[in-house]
Amino acid sequence: MSHSVPSRPQMDVQVERKFVPKQKDLGADVTWAKINKDVLKSLEKPRPVFWVIFFSALALFSFGVYCEVYQYQNGMGVSDLNNPQVWGLYIATFIFWIGMGHSGTLLSALLHIIHADWRKPIYRYSEAMTTFTLLTAALFVLVHMGRLWQFYYVVAYPNERWTWPNFTSPLVWDATAIGTYLTSSLLFLYMGMIPDLAICRDNARGARRALYRFLSMGWQGTDRQWANFKVAYMTMACFLMPLAVSVHSIVSTDFAVSQNPGWHVTSFPPYFVLGALYSGCSGIITLFIVLRYVFRFEAYMTQPILNKLIKMTFAIAMVWTYLDLIEYATTWYGSDEVAKADLVYRATGDYALQFWGMIFCAMVMPFTLLIRFVRTNYTTLLIISLILNVGMWLERFQIITPTFAKSHYPWLWTAGWFPSWVQWGIVAGSFGWFTMLFMLYCKIFPSVSMYEVKEMVHEQNMEEKAHATQTEVHEPGLLPEMEGGQA
Amino acid sequence: MSLSNLIQNWNSFRTRRPYEGQYEDAPYKWAMVIDLDSCIGCNACTVACYAENNLPVVGKERFGKGQAMHWIRIERYWGADEAKATEFPERGAEYLPMLCQQCEAAPCEPVCPVGATHHSPDGLNTQVYNRCVGSRYCSANCPYKVRYFNWWNYPDRAWPNPLELQLNPDVTVRSKGVMEKCTFCMQRLRAGMDKAKTEGRILADGEVLTACAQACPTSAITFGNWADKKSKVARMWKNQQVDLAKNSQEKSEEGIRGYRILEDLNTYPSVVYLERLRNLEA
Amino acid sequence: MKKSHTLALYADMDEAANALKELKSSGVSGFRMEDVVVKSPIDHPELSELLGPRPVYIQWFTLLGVLLGPTTGLVLIASAQASFIYQVRGGRPVVPLPPDMVLTYELFILSGVLMTVLATFVAMKLPGNRSPLYNASVSEDKIGILVKAEPQSIPQINEILGRHKPLEIMGDQAR
Numbered sequence: 001m002s003h004s005v006p007s008r009p010q011m012d013v014q015v016e017r018k019f020v021p022k023q024k025d026l027g028a029d030v031t032w033a034k035i036n037k038d039v040l041k042s043l044e045k046p047r048p049v050f051w052v053i054f055f056s057a058l059a060l061f062s063f064g065v066y067c068e069v070y071q072y073q074n075g076m077g078v079s080d081l082n083n084p085q086v087w088g089l090y091i092a093t094f095i096f097w098i099g100m101g102h103s104g105t106l107l108s109a110l111l112h113i114i115h116a117d118w119r120k121p122i123y124r125y126s127e128a129m130t131t132f133t134l135l136t137a138a139l140f141v142l143v144h145m146g147r148l149w150q151f152y153y154v155v156a157y158p159n160e161r162w163t164w165p166n167f168t169s170p171l172v173w174d175a176t177a178i179g180t181y182l183t184s185s186l187l188f189l190y191m192g193m194i195p196d197l198a199i200c201r202d203n204a205r206g207a208r209r210a211l212y213r214f215l216s217m218g219w220q221g222t223d224r225q226w227a228n229f230k231v232a233y234m235t236m237a238c239f240l241m242p243l244a245v246s247v248h249s250i251v252s253t254d255f256a257v258s259q260n261p262g263w264h265v266t267s268f269p270p271y272f273v274l275g276a277l278y279s280g281c282s283g284i285i286t287l288f289i290v291l292r293y294v295f296r297f298e299a300y301m302t303q304p305i306l307n308k309l310i311k312m313t314f315a316i317a318m319v320w321t322y323l324d325l326i327e328y329a330t331t332w333y334g335s336d337e338v339a340k341a342d343l344v345y346r347a348t349g350d351y352a353l354q355f356w357g358m359i360f361c362a363m364v365m366p367f368t369l370l371i372r373f374v375r376t377n378y379t380t381l382l383i384i385s386l387i388l389n390v391g392m393w394l395e396r397f398q399i400i401t402p403t404f405a406k407s408h409y410p411w412l413w414t415a416g417w418f419p420s421w422v423q424w425g426i427v428a429g430s431f432g433w434f435t436m437l438f439m440l441y442c443k444i445f446p447s448v449s450m451y452e453v454k455e456m457v458h459e460q461n462m463e464e465k466a467h468a469t470q471t472e473v474h475e476p477g478l479l480p481e482m483e484g485g486q487a
Numbered sequence: 488m489s490l491s492n493l494i495q496n497w498n499s500f501r502t503r504r505p506y507e508g509q510y511e512d513a514p515y516k517w518a519m520v521i522d523l524d525s526c527i528g529c530n531a532c533t534v535a536c537y538a539e540n541n542l543p544v545v546g547k548e549r550f551g552k553g554q555a556m557h558w559i560r561i562e563r564y565w566g567a568d569e570a571k572a573t574e575f576p577e578r579g580a581e582y583l584p585m586l587c588q589q590c591e592a593a594p595c596e597p598v599c600p601v602g603a604t605h606h607s608p609d610g611l612n613t614q615v616y617n618r619c620v621g622s623r624y625c626s627a628n629c630p631y632k633v634r635y636f637n638w639w640n641y642p643d644r645a646w647p648n649p650l651e652l653q654l655n656p657d658v659t660v661r662s663k664g665v666m667e668k669c670t671f672c673m674q675r676l677r678a679g680m681d682k683a684k685t686e687g688r689i690l691a692d693g694e695v696l697t698a699c700a701q702a703c704p705t706s707a708i709t710f711g712n713w714a715d716k717k718s719k720v721a722r723m724w725k726n727q728q729v730d731l732a733k734n735s736q737e738k739s740e741e742g743i744r745g746y747r748i749l750e751d752l753n754t755y756p757s758v759v760y761l762e763r764l765r766n767l768e769a
Numbered sequence: 770m771k772k773s774h775t776l777a778l779y780a781d782m783d784e785a786a787n788a789l790k791e792l793k794s795s796g797v798s799g800f801r802m803e804d805v806v807v808k809s810p811i812d813h814p815e816l817s818e819l820l821g822p823r824p825v826y827i828q829w830f831t832l833l834g835v836l837l838g839p840t841t842g843l844v845l846i847a848s849a850q851a852s853f854i855y856q857v858r859g860g861r862p863v864v865p866l867p868p869d870m871v872l873t874y875e876l877f878i879l880s881g882v883l884m885t886v887l888a889t890f891v892a893m894k895l896p897g898n899r900s901p902l903y904n905a906s907v908s909e910d911k912i913g914i915l916v917k918a919e920p921q922s923i924p925q926i927n928e929i930l931g932r933h934k935p936l937e938i939m940g941d942q943a944r
Binding site (some may be wrong): 012031032164173183198203220221226228231246270451454 | 882
């Protein structure tokens with residue numbers, strides 16, 4: 001049977017190429033025991049730069065706290081917000097942080113549903129990112145409130161006055177959606193972490209052991225536990241993906257439901273959701289590079305996985321670009337003259353710099369990902385991913401500020417509004433708060449999913465085995481058939 | 488209990504407002520007419536409002552930052568295009584007193600997360616200071632931008648001793664972090680309506696006026712009970728052919744000046760403005 | 770009578786599978802296949818097949834959650850709006866349906882998620898489930914087979930398990 005092979009060497013090469021597996025996501029040297037060792041090591045002794053990051057984040061956060069206390073005691077006036085500019089950076093950054101969270105769910109839920117296995121080494125920290133960005137966003141809801149001390153009025157709780165929140169307000173939808181999202185993603189994160197917590201429990205000592213013992217709740221990896229776990233995890237994933245879409249759609253209704261020019265846009269929900277996924281994906285790339293270095297995850301956060309992540313980011317960036325342009329187009333060709341004037345004002349008025357900055361950072365910069373050097377070099381990629389997120393932050397800024405500066409009523413058309421140092425301080429503090437929490441999380445909990453990487457290794461091995469038998473069985477059968485076709 | 492309430496009154500819970508004849512049976516519906524032709528931009532209404540409603544004077548610096556608290560403000564415009572006086576431009580100023588329009592379908596109301604602002608049965612857009620948490624969404628959604636936020640704890644500085652003695656005891660002094668706006672001098676209306684109720688009648692036309700209407704030297708501001716068809720304000724609305732429940736007004740002839748601001752946003756304001764007449768040759 | 774336990778550790782899924790197969794076909798009295806528990810670092814569909822049907826009931830709890838959550842939520846929201854001293858806002862209906870749908874949707878997800886999590890912990894017998902025999906290596910890279918049986922059958926079972934190159938056999942009667 002195989003006698004025909006030597007006579008057609010070029011044919012042989014073609015066939016082989018067709019069956020050569022693509023670059024594996026994980027190296028061949030990754031074994032189950034090594035996974036345990038590497039990931040558990042990340043909980044013990046990260047590179048010293050971890051402490052640099054952690055303490056600078058702590059410092060930033062402390063400054064943010066100082067600004068907030070200052071604002072709390074003196075009134076919102078210290079932020080230089082005024083009559084048309086009532087929201088400023090607070091709401092812009094709120095949307096930015098909410099958006100950041102969505103990609104974590106995309107990776108952990110959607111890619112889980114469609115069995116995209118490359119997500120496995122990187123979904124855990126993305127899901128943690130979701131949780132912490134939501135916590136950060138929730139801070140801004142509180143920070144921007146005039147009477148922070150009465151925040152519980154927004155919560156629907158039974159009380160003797162029979163007063164309820166206003167369920168028609170997009171802010172109440174926001175609060176409900178964020179509450180649901182935070183609860184669900186926290187449970188999702190926790191549930192997915194239970195097998196790994198059991199691993200930590202089996203290997204830790206002292207206080208940590210007590211913590212992991214408590215959190216892993218006695219998981220033993222029995223077949224019944226696994227069977228239930230798989231069903232539950234998939235069910236949760238099926239809930240989380242539509243939830244994530246609904247959350248940012250609801251955040252977009254903060255604007256789309258109002259009647260201000262530039263906000264009253266039907267395409268806002270998908271535009272916001274895609275913007276959220278976009279900024280989240282570039283955030284995941286940033287953290288990918290940081291964690292890979294700080295916790296020595298080189299064996300798990302590999303180039304093939306990064307490459308897939310970049311492809312996804314690029315695709316999402318293009319869809320976002322399309323939706324952004326479609327928003328301008330519908331306004332431009334629409335009959336709402338005020339909205340059209342607002343659009344022109346955004347592009348040419350006082351905030352043109354921010355507008356074109358956004359266009360450059362978020363629409364033009366993604367194309368640099370097409371250059372092989374840029375996307376394979378970690379330094380350039382880190383810079384690019386940060387620039388993309390700067391672009392997305394500017395996008396949120398230029399949704400809010402120009403609309404307030406030039407809305408329906410001409411008497412309040414104001415120019416040159418600039419946020420005070422208090423606002424900038426709180427925004428900076430939020431970045432510190434997020435980084436601090438995230439770094440603490442990675443130090444205390446396994447930020448690479450051990451059991452799922454093990455599954456991945458198992459599958460890769462099975463595949464290799466199957467492939468080995470497949471080539472033995474199929475190759476001889478394949479060639480005569482082709483020969484027969486030619487004869 | 489609430490469920491049966493829900494089922495019994497389902498129809499009224501599902502009604503959209505305003506509708507034709509909404510105030511037919513109501514005793515009161517407060518409304519206003521402002522004649523821009525009479526307005527001379529003297530700011531007496533603003534001063535009266537400051538005195539009546541305990542508005543803090545914020546000072547030059549904070550005013551410059553856009554944090555002023557004038558519930559009624561005199562806006563000054565310089566006519567555009569052909570209306571612009573070319574020879575003496577400084578004579579071309581046009582004034583427009585702007586106050587809360589007490590919209591029947593107010594954009595500020597449905598967006599408040601805690602329900603601090605809602606519509607009263609006598610057609611006012613109310614603001615409950617105690618309930619307000621200061622999310623400022625109402626201000627963001629107000630097309631007229633007539634809602635004012637307490638950016639600072641103004642009582643600290645606005646009325647140094649003994650000035651606090653001139654505060655109106657009938658009106659709350661607002662603390663920092665709450666939204667406030669023109670109430671159509673709610674405290675006067677309330678007192679008047681209560682008094683009339685005790686006497687078993689409804690308020691007569693002109694018996695209660697807002698501070699701005701009272702102070703206006705040229706009587707540019709007319710205030711009254713729109714539900715009373717014989718009141719001056721109701722007659723003016725009728726003569727100006729402005730319908731409360733319509734978002735665009737058809738005029739039977741040229742020269743009828745009544746209009747409502749930004750009507751096309753479906754806000755149904757309770758304030759009618761009478762267009763200014765100009766003699767460009769003069 | 771009190772039952773005994775034995776736990777065998779295997780380095781490979783295939784060996785564990787063979788052990789299970791033999792255990793199933795051996796016909797040793799004094800234990801049931803339902804009492805066989807596999808402990809492993811990852812999920813293992815190929816071993817689960819050998820263990821026979823072990824149904825999962827979580828989805829029924831989920832269904833209950835997604836049915837009850839939104840209906841009670843919508844009724845509560847609507848009656849709260851109706852009893853809030855009848856406040857008209859922005860000319861909208863007092864009980865407006867589209868905004869209520871938004872919240873109902875969120876409650877649909879929330880109650881579904883909460884019921885799923887609750888059911889999962891009940892089904893996984895967590896917290897708790899301190900099994901008599903556990904070895905930390907099943908969370909690393911070993912497959913464990915735990916058998917609960919009458920004490921007199923344990924030697925037989927141990928023999929079967931021992932035929933498939935176990936790394937270790939643990940339990941009351943382990944050699």
